[in-house]
Amino acid sequence: MIQIPKATHDEMVAHAKGVYPQEACGFLVGKDGLAKYFLPIENMDHSTVTYTMDPRQQLKAFKRISGDGLELLGIFHSHVASAADPSQTDRQMAFYPEVSYLIVSLADMNRPDLKSFRIAGDHVTAEEIRVI
Ligand SMILES: [Zn+2]
Incomplete structure (x- = not known):
């Protein structure tokens, strides 16, 4: 299970809506399964179907996360x-079995659907999200 404060949840959804119709991406940061903040990262693909996180922004994010004594809890992107x-590409690109993969669907813009998964090879497990 992953616990996400309502404000952080809303920030992720707002970021996804903000870059729509491109896919959004970013890091969910926290500790022990409790999210503390969301860091949006630029999708260098500027694509409606794929994302590649800007490596310089990723590096900056990792420095901040370790500086704050926190962990990368989740890798977020939008559909x-x-x-x-998770698409086939999402599964192929999921290299961190210890990290949650969060996907928000904006297929219905008025009802964004956020889900979380653990992905290890071909093994995909849905994970409960609790918005607190
Ligand atoms: Zn995807």
Whole structure:
């Protein structure tokens, strides 16, 4: 289970809506399964179907996360037209089994659907999100 404060949840969704119709991406940061903040990262693909995180922004993010004594809890991205389920590419690019993969679907803009998964190879497990 991953616990996300309402304000942080809303920030992730707002960021995804803000870069729509491109896919959004970023890091969810926290400790022991409790999120503390969200760091948006630029999608260098500027694509509606893929994302590649800007490596310089990733490096900056990792410095801040370790400086704050926190951990990378989740890798977040959006799906602008499909369900919030990991695509084949998402599964192939999921190299961190200890990190949550969060996907928000904006297929229905009025009802953003956020889901979380653990991905290890071909093994995808849904993870409960508790918005607190
Ligand atoms: Zn995806």
